[in-house]
Amino acid sequence: MAVNAGGRVVARRGGGLLGRRPASALSTATTPATPQHISHYLAHQPRATWEALSAAFPAGEMSHGHVDAVLLSLARHPHASPEPVARNALAFFHWSTAAAASSSSPPPPPSSHSLRSYCLLVHLLSRAALFRDASVLLESAISKHQSSLFSASCFLDAFFAAYEDSGTAATTRGLHLLVHAYARLRLPGEALEACRYLARRGVLPSLSAFNAALHAAQRAGSFDVAWDVFELMTQKRMYANQSTIELVIGVLSREGKLAKTVALVERIHGKKCAPGIVAHVALTLRMIEENRVEQVILLLKRMLQRNILLDDIAYSLIVHAYCHIGDAKSALEQCDDMVCRGRRLNAFVYTCLIRAHCCEGSMDKAARCLQEMLSMGTKPYDETYNHLIAGCFRQGMIKEGLAYFDNMHEEGFVLDIGSCNKMLEGLCSSGEVRKANNLLTAMMDKGLLPDKDTYLSLINGYGKVGDAQCIVNIYHEMEHRRLDPGVEVFTALIKGLCRCGNLKEAEKLFAAMKKKTLASTSDLYDMLISGYCEKRNAKRALWLYDKMMTENEKLVPSPETFMMLVRRVIKVKNTYSPDS
Known part of the structure; x- marks a missing residue:
């Protein structure tokens, strides 16, 4: 009970209002409290304690709608001193939960706040720069209200709606905090979705928010999410700082692609480059692998304008993009443009052109490109030979393919598994299965690891020449290497043995296949x-x-x-x- 003593309200034991309050609030303890009364009280009270709130307002009337309306009223109006108002709102938020839970009036009010209340209060706290309180509240809201039934998109809609409803008093600080909150809760996918959501609505997340999402993805091992975050921020012209570059280099390292990317950049430019260049080249290569050539070219031009990439690296990557989709004509035009701008074609560009010609089946053009490359004093490397060898064997040019393989062997390079499989397939198709097996043995001694396609070519080859024992030996070798044959390989094994007339072994493998529940x-x-x-x-x-x-x-x-x-x-x- 509270007593008025000389203009002061003194709280007696059992609850009451402590300190001074406006005269307009004196009657709230005896009359029903409207959201307007409560918000006016919170906006003008220097400090709203739980005791003061309990004395001023009837606890039993604090419903979800009441709390939402109070917080919305406070959020919509700018205040000269936003920090006291935000602290009063936070005190009211927690008090209303406890007061409602202790009320015995039927029906019992809910014991937790609505999502809208959380969102409005987070924006209020963010406007007052009370970021720690806002972050704690936001993480609590995500944990309570985001589930399989309540998706991230629903949460984002509610949070952005609260921001818009705040009107002219709104600030984007709370929106940036949302990305940080997802990152701290180790939800990198949701952090990325929040970044995309905000960008679509014209609110670009801050650089620190992007970095937080990137760090969460790297820490969780969600590398695809990490690259999507880096791509989004680059496309939205939120350019990387040192922390961003360190995070991206960390992702590259954990993926096992760092050394290869560094070597590629050095091959293009002729010497080592800064980590920032390596990171952006890796992003570009990833987009090229996904055949997004138009986006890549636009992004590369922006990087050139911002001096993020060097000219020769950007032009080389554009050639690579065209070659990757098989547009040799555009690639050659880009090469001519490079030469006109005083840039010398490098080994990477020549290799890209050779790859494009080989994929088209134009092996004569690929050979001429190789000769031009050598005449310019540019040395081919392992990928150059891989494309030439695979192209020759695809066209049935066994002799030429073996000649390139000998040159590659002399230079100390090793075939990649894809080119090796093409070579073995070509040799086995022409009946040279023994030679194919010997070449595979030599390459395995140099560290090449065969896969199912490798053994599949040999199985088909031995089936053609009628060597049942070698087919069985290949199956046992696959078992020794713990390579799961699968239905395709078992079919080739049984077909080869049937062709050789060894039906007993074929039935054994058929039984082995069934044991593997195939x-x-x-x-x-x-x-x-x-x-x-x-x-x-x-x-x-x-x-x-x-x-x-x-x-x-x-x-x-x-x-x-x-x-x-x-x-x-x-x-x-x-x-x-x-x-x-």
């Missing part, structure tokens, strides 16, 4: 049934047919296999008929 196919049964029919073993062929039909109703033999089986069974019956 689904049988009609093709596999067809090969085995046809093989036994050709060996005149109708009994085994019928057994496999029955097993096929009972295993899965979707497994149906091909018409050719079925007719072959029928003819074999009829012939057997005619042979052992009593009337014959």
Whole structure:
């Protein structure tokens, strides 16, 4: 109970208003408190304590709507001293929760605030530069209100709506804090979504907000998210500082791509470059791999204007972008432009052109490009030879491809796995499976790790020459290297063994395939049934047919296999008929 003593309100034990208050607030303890009364009180009271609030306002009437309306009223009006008002609003926010929980009036009010209340109060605190309080409140709101049923986009909509409803008194500080809050909660995907959301609505997140999102993504190992953050900030012309570059270099290092990117930049420019150049080159290369050429060229031109990249590096990357999508004509035009601007074509540019010609199947143009490269005193490197070798074997130019391989071997380079597979496939298709196997052994001694496609080429090759034992050996080697064969490789193994006539081993591998819980196919049964029919073993062929039909109703033999089986069974019956 409070007593008026000489213009002062003295709180007695049991609750009351401490300190001075305006005369207009004296009647609020006896009359219903409207949001306007409460907001006026909070805006003009130097310090609103819990005791003062309990004495001034009836706790039982504090509903969600009441609290929302009070905070909205405070948020919409600028104040001469925003910090006391924001602190009073925060005290009222916490007091209203406790007061509502202790009220016994039916029905019992909810014990937690609405999302809108959280959002409005965060903007109020941010406007008063009370960032620590705002951050704590924002993280609490995200934890309470963001779930599988309440997505990040819904939270963002509510938070931005509270910002807009604040009107002319609004500040973007709270919006930047939202990105920081997601980052501190280790939600890099949501932090990226918040950055995109704000950018779409004309509010560019601050550099520190972008860096926070980038750091959260790097720490969580979400490298794709990290690159998306870096790309977004670069596209929005929020250029990187030293902290940004260090974070991006950290992502590159953890991805295992740092050394390769540094070597590529040095190959283009002729000497080592600053980490900032390496970071932006890595971003550009990632976008080129995704075939976003128009965006890449626009971004590179902006980087040139800001002196983020050197001229020769930017022009070389534009050539690479055109070559990557197979536009050799535009790439050559860009090369002519480089020469006109006094820039010398480097090994990377020549290699890009060679790749484009090889992909088109124009091996004569690729060879001329190589000769021009050598005449300019520019040395080819491993990727140059990889493109030439893969291109030759794709076109069936075995002799020329092997010649390039010998040159590469003499220079001390090692084939990459993609070019190696193309070479093995070409050799095996031409019947040179022994040579292919020897070359693979030599490359494995230099550190090349074969994959499923590597072994698939050898399996098909040995199947053509009828070497069943080598097919079985390849399967065991794959098992030793713990390479999961998969249905495709098992199909090639069984097909090769059936072609060699070794049906016993083929059935063993068929059984091994089933042990690995790989689904049988009609093709596999067809090969085995046809093989036994050709060996005149109708009994085994019928057994496999029955097993096929009972295993899965979707497994149906091909018409050719079925007719072959029928003819074999009829012939057997005619042979052992009593009337014959």
